[in-house]
Amino acid sequence: MMLTVMFLAAFTLTTVNSQETEETITYTQCTDGYEWDPVRQRCKDIDECEIVPDACKGGMKCVNHYGGYLCLPRTAQIIVNNGREDTAAESTGGRNNVIRRTPADPHRPPPNPTHQIQCATGYEQSEQNVCQDIDECATGTHNCRADQVCINLRGSFSCQCPSGYQKRGEQCVDIDECNLPPYCHHRCVNTPGSYYCQCNSGFQLAANNHTCVDINECDANNPCAQQCYNILGSFICQCNPGFELSSDRINCEDIDECRTSSYICQYQCVNEPGKFSCICPEGYQVVGARTCQDINECETTNECREDEMCWNYHGGFRCYPRNPCQEPYVLTSENRCVCPVSNAICRELPYSIVYKYMSIRSDRTVPSDIFQIQATTIYPNTINTFRIKSGNENGEFYLRVSIVGGQTSARVQRELGDVLIKPVLQCFGCFS
Structure with missing residues (x-):
């Protein structure tokens, strides 16, 4: 292999040296391996490794050279020698191959132009007398079907199916991505040449358009009338004390506690939004939120005169004379009136009269x-x-x-x- 490389290098150098002695045909024509540079007004080297398809076979790598190119092993190393004008490949003690190459001198006079060139199939001669690739896809000289896409290659072209399609026989058929390994988190919808993902109710697509993430309905729009609790894929509503969920499971309705029981209040129940209260008749006060207790007006406030005494009863009070006795009776105790036997009038009257006051519920x-x-x-x-x-x-x-x-x-x-x-x-x- 090393001898082959050296032979190719020497052969190429000989070719380059011989080109310098040929006569110039026209000023704008160059020898093989070179092309006219209209900017610098001289011939410049053609990089065959870029334009010649599969320039090197058998796993060799292509190295451009003056007026041609070299095919070297993949392990070869290239050394640029600015002081010498030779190119060689050498091997030392079994080490990787090394290529020494003298770079092109920009001040070297251009090689003499040469005759017209022959281009391979898929290439055409350019105005600079070099072979350039023919873009069959741009010129319409390809034979791809209407449902195929033309891909230009160096010296040729390829007919491929569009993205999302696969070739079956001579036709391009849609690829059902939904039958392939799961692309979508929840649901996959196939479309011609593509697909898209959908999420179940209560979820939304993430930025990657594949993963489904939970929607926090309570933070988004809070559909509940009172209390909202987010759960995976949905939400639940609850009501404050004294309310209950309506049939739509979103709104809250007041609970009429007064209708639930006849004994919730001792006297009368008054329903209020979210709660209830108990009231008592006049002369009573609410005790313990539900029980009615008589107000003792005689201990708080009353309108009895000084010569009257206050008598409390359920729901009110009465003012009675402090001395209920009438002539000829005299008061002997707090509530007893006695008619003295010494008084002749008392002989036909009861001896004593006892006054007692009581409350009747x-x-x-x-x-x-x-x-x-x-x-x-x-x-x-x-x-x-x-x-x-x-x-x-x-x-x-x-x-x-x-x-x-x-x-x-x-x-x-x-x-x-x-x-x-x-x-x-x-x-x-x-x-x-």
Whole structure:
């Protein structure tokens, strides 16, 4: 192999030297291996390694030289010698081949022009009398089909299928990329010569147009009326306390707590957006958010005069005289009036009258006993009589007299409901 290289190099150099002695045919013509440079007005070397297809065979590499080229082993090294005008290939002790080459001298006079050249198939002679490649794709001299793409080659051309198509026989058919290894994360849609990826609902294509990433709907447009929670590929809505999701699973509707139970409030329930509240009748206050408790106006504020005493009852209060006794009775204790026996008028009147005030709840079942008094046995042979003296103008109360064990008692019963007037019971010769 080394001898072959040396022979080629010597042969080429001889050719170059012989060209310098030939006569010039025309001023713009150059010898083989050279072409006219209109800018520098001289002949310049042609790089055959660039224009000759497959210049070297058998794995050899092409090295351009004056007026020709060399085919050298792939392992050959090239050394440029500025002081010598020879080119040689040498091998030292089994080392890689080395090529010494003297670079072209730009001041060397151009070689003498030579005759017309013969170009290989696929090449044509240029105005500079060199062989240049014919672009069959540009000139339309190729024979590619309408569904094929013409690719120009050095000295030839190739008919190939467009991207996304494959050759089947003489035709180009579409490549179904969706049947190949997965290009798409979720779904693949084949198109003529290409494809594109789609994502499932709740996802969107990433910048690479292949991967699907989750859409955070809560950050994007927050479709929920109140609370939004993002999940993979979707979202869920929740409502604040006191609301419930509507049928569309997005909006929230107020819960009417007052309709869920009749016992949620002791007196009355008032529904409000997202909540409820309990109210009590006049004279009561809410305790513990749901229970009604009587307001003791006698301990807070009332309109009783100094000569009156305040009596609290459920839902209100009453002002009563501090001295309920009327002539000829005199007050002997807080609520007892006594008619003195020394007074002749008292002989026909009850000896004592006891005043008692009580509250009667309006929600008590009727008829029911309100209170009971019993006749005294202090005075023997005493005739005891019971009657309702006042407060029963509407007939809501009645008196039931009974004798048990020789003792007479009277019970005042409530006949009707929601009674605000309290009866005054008068008993002659009796005690409570």
